[in-house]
Amino acid sequence: MNIPRLARPLSSLKLAAPDGLRLLDSFISPSEQEAIATQVAHIFASARKICHAAQAERAHIPQPASVKSLAHNLSSDEYYVPLKMELEPGSASGSAYFPKYGDEGHELMYFSKGTLQSLPPFAKDFIYSKMPALSPLVSVEGKWRLTLNHYTPQGLRQELASSPATRPGFPYHKDLPANGDVTMILTLQARGDMELVPETDPHRSPSQVLLHPGSLLVLSGEARWRWLHRLRPAPDEKQRMSVVFGWRGPQAAHG
Numbered sequence: 001m002n003i004p005r006l007a008r009p010l011s012s013l014k015l016a017a018p019d020g021l022r023l024l025d026s027f028i029s030p031s032e033q034e035a036i037a038t039q040v041a042h043i044f045a046s047a048r049k050i051c052h053a054a055q056a057e058r059a060h061i062p063q064p065a066s067v068k069s070l071a072h073n074l075s076s077d078e079y080y081v082p083l084k085m086e087l088e089p090g091s092a093s094g095s096a097y098f099p100k101y102g103d104e105g106h107e108l109m110y111f112s113k114g115t116l117q118s119l120p121p122f123a124k125d126f127i128y129s130k131m132p133a134l135s136p137l138v139s140v141e142g143k144w145r146l147t148l149n150h151y152t153p154q155g156l157r158q159e160l161a162s163s164p165a166t167r168p169g170f171p172y173h174k175d176l177p178a179n180g181d182v183t184m185i186l187t188l189q190a191r192g193d194m195e196l197v198p199e200t201d202p203h204r205s206p207s208q209v210l211l212h213p214g215s216l217l218v219l220s221g222e223a224r225w226r227w228l229h230r231l232r233p234a235p236d237e238k239q240r241m242s243v244v245f246g247w248r249g250p251q252a253a254h255g
């Protein structure tokens with residue numbers, strides 16, 4: 001295979017890593033990170049704004065008590081807002097925005113259409129310019145899905161109180177089949193502490209991977225389909241964002 005070797009095999013990976021996991025440190029430069037982070041922050045800011053306006057509108061419509069209490073009982077995981085955002089002139093991208101996805105401070109958004117053309121411009125540019133480096137594992141052709149994660153630290157240190165801030169994590173999961181055969185996680189702004197366990201032995205001590213800003217973690221094969229991964233909550237005041245690309249090849253057997 002023509003895939004670049006692990007840039008940091010021993011210091012970033014502790015314990016045996018699953019087959020199909022590759023960590024590409026410094027996959028993009030600091031200025032590329034900055035440019036992508038600006039775009040992702042802008043998309044989240046627009047989503048919050050649209051959501052806020054829609055809630056304000058709903059608040060003006062009197063709701064029966066039964067509806068109100070039902071709404072309060074909804075698990076936060078089930079609450080998402082479908083959005084159409086015009087990210088480039090003349091074309092609207094459909095997405096689903098979760099203001100709180102599990103842990104407090106974790107916002108998630110995915111772009112649902114599954115085509116390269118429906119993704120925000122920064123994601124298309126990234127795929128066209130950077131994916132050739134992953135050939136032949138991944139190619140530009142095929143289906144693309146994009147998930148954006150935004151993790152805001154909670155309980156920021158006050159002048160007098162000394163409770164440390166904690167950045168939320170993302171609990172153990174396996175990416176949905178709809179996310180395709182290869183998952184690629186681009187880390188922005190702050191380091192992520194990832195842990196992985198085999199789904200058949202979830203209580204064993206996890207393999208650990210440090211995701212440095214600018215790194216790309218590639219999960220395929222065993223690592224994609226047979227292992228679970230999570231991001232540990234971190235005692236850190238820095239916000240972190242991740243851009244997760246899911247790719248399915250044109251010949252893939254899965255529907």
Ligand SMILES: O=C(O)CCC(=O)C(=O)O
Pocket residue numbers: 147149170175185192211229231241242244
């Ligand atoms: O934020 C991360 O690094 C991981 C995100 C993730 O696992 C996902 O979006 O499925």
Ligand SMILES: [Fe+2]
Pocket residue numbers: 173174175229
């Ligand atoms: Fe994931």
